[in-house]
Structures are given as structure tokens and as C-alpha cells.
Amino acid sequence: MAKNTPAKAPARAPKAKDAMETVKTARDPARPHLRDYIRLVCDDFTELHGDRLAKDDRALVCGFATIGKRKVLVAGHNKGATVEENMECNFGMANPDGYRKAMRAMALAEKFHVPVVTFVDTPGAYPGREAEERGQAEAIAKAIETMSALKTPVVTVITGEGGSGGALAIAVGDRILMLENAVYSVISPEGCAGILWRDGAKAPEAAAALKITAHDLKALGAVDAIVPEPPGGAQKDHAAAAAAVKKAVLAALKELDGVDPESLPAARYAKFRRMGGFSA
Amino acid sequence: MGWYAKPAAPAKIPSAKALWQTCPRCGAYVPRREWTDNLSICPRCNYHGRIGARDRVAMTADPGTFAETDRDVSFSDHLSFSDASGAYAEKAAATVQKTGETESILTGTAKLDGIPVALGVMDFAFFGGSLGTGTGERIARLCDRAIAERRPLVIFSASGGARMQEGILSLMQMAKTSAAVRRVKDAGLPYISVLTDPTYGGVSASFAMLGDLNLTEPKSLIGFAGRRVIENTIRQKLPPDFQTGEYLLDHGFIDSIVERRDMKAFIAKMLRYFGF
Numbered sequence: 072m073a074k075n076t077p078a079k080a081p082a083r084a085p086k087a088k089d090a091m092e093t094v095k096t097a098r099d100p101a102r103p104h105l106r107d108y109i110r111l112v113c114d115d116f117t118e119l120h121g122d123r124l125a126k127d128d129r130a131l132v133c134g135f136a137t138i139g140k141r142k143v144l145v146a147g148h149n150k151g152a153t154v155e156e157n158m159e160c161n162f163g164m165a166n167p168d169g170y171r172k173a174m175r176a177m178a179l180a181e182k183f184h185v186p187v188v189t190f191v192d193t194p195g196a197y198p199g200r201e202a203e204e205r206g207q208a209e210a211i212a213k214a215i216e217t218m219s220a221l222k223t224p225v226v227t228v229i230t231g232e233g234g235s236g237g238a239l240a241i242a243v244g245d246r247i248l249m250l251e252n253a254v255y256s257v258i259s260p261e262g263c264a265g266i267l268w269r270d271g272a273k274a275p276e277a278a279a280a281l282k283i284t285a286h287d288l289k290a291l292g293a294v295d296a297i298v299p300e301p302p303g304g305a306q307k308d309h310a311a312a313a314a315a316v317k318k319a320v321l322a323a324l325k326e327l328d329g330v331d332p333e334s335l336p337a338a339r340y341a342k343f344r345r346m347g348g349f350s351a
Numbered sequence: 352m353g354w355y356a357k358p359a360a361p362a363k364i365p366s367a368k369a370l371w372q373t374c375p376r377c378g379a380y381v382p383r384r385e386w387t388d389n390l391s392i393c394p395r396c397n398y399h400g401r402i403g404a405r406d407r408v409a410m411t412a413d414p415g416t417f418a419e420t421d422r423d424v425s426f427s428d429h430l431s432f433s434d435a436s437g438a439y440a441e442k443a444a445a446t447v448q449k450t451g452e453t454e455s456i457l458t459g460t461a462k463l464d465g466i467p468v469a470l471g472v473m474d475f476a477f478f479g480g481s482l483g484t485g486t487g488e489r490i491a492r493l494c495d496r497a498i499a500e501r502r503p504l505v506i507f508s509a510s511g512g513a514r515m516q517e518g519i520l521s522l523m524q525m526a527k528t529s530a531a532v533r534r535v536k537d538a539g540l541p542y543i544s545v546l547t548d549p550t551y552g553g554v555s556a557s558f559a560m561l562g563d564l565n566l567t568e569p570k571s572l573i574g575f576a577g578r579r580v581i582e583n584t585i586r587q588k589l590p591p592d593f594q595t596g597e598y599l600l601d602h603g604f605i606d607s608i609v610e611r612r613d614m615k616a617f618i619a620k621m622l623r624y625f626g627f
Contacts (some may be wrong), residue, residue: 196556197584198575198581199585200585200589202575203574203576203581203594206560207556207575207576208559208560208575209560211557211575212529212556212559213561215529216530216532216561219526219529220537236522236575239523239525239526240556255519257522258513258515267516268435273435276434276435277434280430280432281515282430283518291520292520293519339530340527340531343523343527343530346520346523346524347517347527348429
């Protein structure tokens, strides 16, 4: 008999309003964006552009950085802070080119034994015609596969919105951290409500049912640690939020120090293999 | 006995649906019998219709060689999920009752033209072929078996994507299955992925697109986001052949479009090129 011991989310009455409030906070344009985290968390940052195939996708930013004397590769979704930036980076919705750029940069980091730190904040991968034509599904699949096999430590931080496959494509980490008011979900509450409730306005019910808050995800075993936010949320105090992120990232990197890089893919696989509650 | 005699039920006239199959692509009316005798392929436009996992296994495995594994690995209601139409646990149990299957993929070992393989076949009739935690676990175990017994891996996909009723853990099956098929490939074994109609979302964006060979059948629909989602996003009409296997082949993501009657021979031929 297969031993299935599902990690149950805390059984409590669905608080539709609470979950949707968190979704709204996670999407708050006043929250720190990738450029803010780079400025406040990293001591220096050198951006690298392009996927070497077709494009430079501004929705996904990659570059080498120093965080507290540690050299790392940073890769993250960028939603942009102003309307012009929003347009330029497509509100953080990456095209295949973005994921291919991230894979290229991660391979470079692996080559020189540099740890990877990813920042996740996206409504999802872009659902567009060109995205499909250039292989959005293949790009995401390949990014997930590539990350699963990286022989260098990977730390992921979900800072705002973790939108489905477009988020997971850069979130296959050895350590997965999540900000207190971030959300991470298989589908947006609106999308889920449209399908299962046949009414997009039921998003609050869907948000509660999907269990997408940091505390729910930690209970389910999908994230390792919750990064506390300053009172009122990260949007109220960027510096304090960034300081908490920096501390958590450095702690996670330290945990991975001294681990044989060759053993990382097997350990990472074991971590994701456990998600879902089966023991072989 | 009641106080009145119940009138005999009138002789049942078979419904049109039982007698005729409408081709979802060209709209042709085909007698049901002719449709099934033709392997569920439209005789007019050659659309390769959806078939159940057991039928697919019968077309792919040598007779009597399929040994099913991990049938006891099934769905789990991790979230105590419930929506407008009821509880997931009840709906999943009803699906098990209705289909006789316990997950959206059937896995096992088989011989394919004499070659021992690890075979997985998704069934769209089970919760839209969605990728649940049970599905992911079956695929991971199938990959383990492929590596342990040095068997090539062959998976037929048919899925709407991740199973949202299992929440984040369903999303995580994309990582689990992608890593699992990578291990098979790293072990020097071939992985042949056949994306059948339809393969979307979390399945196309994970193990299904990661084959050493990505194959499909004529006129299958394959994509990441659905057509309507894209049309609503870009506010434009998409070309009629958008997201067909033929369209994907033109854009470089499919190795070959293979007719259903030739699929088994094609896979066997490729495995022989690879030395099996």
C-alpha cells in the first residue's frame, strides 16, 4: 500500500476575506519591486542581458551581485514601479525569452560555483501569441528541469505574487523563502473562480480554498521559511523589508555552505519529491 | 404492489449521441461504430480523437505484456478543497467510481515491439487528465523503475494542466516530474513524450515538453495558455491552426507528427536507432 500522509493545511473555516486581503497586499504596487530589493539587499549588481537566441526580456532580470560579501547570481521577475516600467517589463509577465535568459545565466553561475538567488513576483507567464509561438510551455519546462539539475546552491524568495508555472520556472530552490504577505498559487483566485465557480467575482472564496498564504504553504511543505514583514507590510517600509530578506537569504546560503555541489540535484529532487505526501 | 399497474416503459430509442460521433474539428457526423473501428480517427479530416488510457495501452504494448504498477497511488485532498459545486474529495471519489481508474495516468511496464519499456498513459476522462499529487507520484515512480530496470521511458500526455483542487502541491508536481524525467535522461535512457489532444498548462510546461523526442498525432491541440485566455489578453483573433501540433512542428517544438496506426512502429524504430 502506498503510504500517503498528506500534509494537511491547517483545518480552519475558510476566511475568504483574509486570503483575498493578502492577495491584494501581495499585489500592492507600493510593495518593493525587484529593483528595490537589488538596491537594498545587494551591495553591487551587474546586469546581464539576453537569451542568446532572440531577445532580452525585461520581465526577468538577471545579473551577478554581492550580498553581504557573498557573490551570487540574482534572477527575478520585475513588475516595474512606474507606468513606463510596467509597460517595458510587461508587468513582470515573462516571455519564453526571459526563462531562457535565466537558464543561460544560471548555467554560467553553475560553471563558476556561484550560488543562485531568485526573486519571484509575477502574475504568471505571459499568455500571448508570440509567447506560444516561441514555446512558452517548453521554456518553462526546460527552466524547471535545468534548475532541478543545477550543481550550485539555489535560494528562492517569493516576494509578492507567485503566479503558477511562470513563478515555478525560477523557483526550484534548495531553500524556498516566502514573505509574510506574499502569495503563491497554482492559478490566480480570479482564474480559479472563473472555472470552478463560473464567476470571477467569487475570487475571495477561491483564494481561501486554494490556501495560498505563506502560513498555509509552510504547513503544506511548499515553502521552508516565512520572512517577517515590517508592521503594515513590506509596502510601508522598504528598507526594513529588504533587511529581513537579506538576513533570511544569507542564513539560507549559510545552511547550504559546505554541501557538496554534486549532491545538490539529488537533495533538491528529494525535497520536491516529498511534496504531495507520498513516501516511496 | 401498488394500487395501479405501472405501465411498461416504452422501448428505448438510442440517443443520437450513442449512434453518431461528431468530429470536433470538421463537424462531420460519423456513425459511432465507424468512428471506434477507425481508432477514433475522423475518416473525413483525420483528426485523431481522444481515447482512453486502456485503449492506448492496447494499441502500444505488445499483447499481454502490460503490467500495471502503483494503482494504489491515488488522489489526496490536501486542502479539504470545496467549490460552488461541492467537495473535491467527493468528486474525485465519484470519478474513481465512474472511470474505474484511480488517477489521471496509468503506469506500468510493457514490451513495445519486443523492447521492454516503462509506459505511462494519461487519461483525459479522469479529471481532465489533470496533474495531481497522485499523478506526479506515479510518474516519479515510473521514472525510478525505468532507471532501475534500464527501460526507455514512454509517456502519452493528455491534460488540461495542473489540478487546481490540489493547490500548490499540484504546481509542485511540475517540478517533481520534470526533475524525475531529467534523471531518466541523465541515466542514458531515452524519454519519448507523445503529446496527444489536448496537452496544456502545467503538463505541457513540465514533463510533456521535455522528451528526447516530442511526438504528437494529427490535429492535436498543444499549448501553455488556452486560446480564449490569449484572445482575451491580446484582444485579437488567433489563426485557426493556432496551437495545433502542426503549428508547433512549424515553430520547432515537435519532432514528428505520427498517425495513430503508425505510432507504435515509429517509437520502436526510434528506440532501435538509440540502441534498444
